[in-house]
Amino acid sequence: MEYRIVVDSCGELTDEMKKSGIYKTASLSMEVDGVHIQDDESFDQADFLKRVAESSECPKSSCPSPEKYMELYHCEAERVYAVTLSAELSGSHNSAELGRKLYEEEYGRKQIHVFNSRSASVGESLIALKIQECEEKGMEFEEVIASVDRYIEEQHTYFVLENLDTLRKNGRLTGLKSLAVSALNIKPVMGANPEGQICQLGQGRGMKKALAKMAEQIAADAINPTEKILAISHCNCPERAMAVEKLIREKINVKESFIVDTAGISSMYANDGGIIVVL
Incomplete structure (x- = not known):
């Protein structure tokens, strides 16, 4: 090699x-309530999400x-x-x-x-x-x-999550203006700025509208999409990922696309139901 x-x-x-x-x-690696979890082939997403849901503490990573x-x-x-x-x-x-x-x-x-x-x-x-x-x-x-x-x-990175708790509690949302209140079911469309920091790009009332907003944003930002691969990772929501892929591919032509499950660290930050898209 x-x-x-x-x-x-x-x-x-x-x-x-x-x-x-x-x-x-x-x-x-990650830690939930003192339990050490390695982000490798042994990672069990269902078990991890259950532990996170049952824990009063925020999971941490190393x-x-x-x-x-x-x-x-x-x-x-x-x-x-x-x-x-x-x-x-x-x-x-x-x-x-x-x-x-x-x-x-x-x-x-x-x-x-x-x-x-x-x-x-x-x-x-x-x-x-x-x-x-x-x-x-x-x-x-x-x-x-x-x-x-x-x-x-x-390259552009986008994501819509069911909740931003882990990102917020672990200090990954620094510099963001206060995010919309979850009681109103407002879902922010998030992305990465050129420096690699997390920023808010828009929002929608409910997951469906936020994902549609994200698809519009992706189409608007796309640079030479026919030469690029569209990649989507999802945390325990394959149907949602396929719907997002369809939404985006209806708006722009890409070279190819693929969908994967989030591994450990991405699962920790995306939380159950989160969608990450990169083009």
């Missing part, structure tokens, strides 16, 4: 990505250690790329960079590059797929980095 792509576990891998052998996951990243960089691949959660939202990016320095101290120089996704969930997955596409075109290491950086600049 000439190259390896390391994605932290907030980025969901499709079955095809898992089977390719190119991808490795740097697992984050990023992979620099040593973990260093281990993942230590392989026969000549080029290693890492894709992490937005540096504005998690310490995972910093950890991946420290892991790169540790690797160089321990083993010497190697072509390793860490991408700040400025996104999360399937935003990371799409960036990883872009790296693979560039590598398969035979691009040089520096060309891959430049091409993927351009792709990140054009």
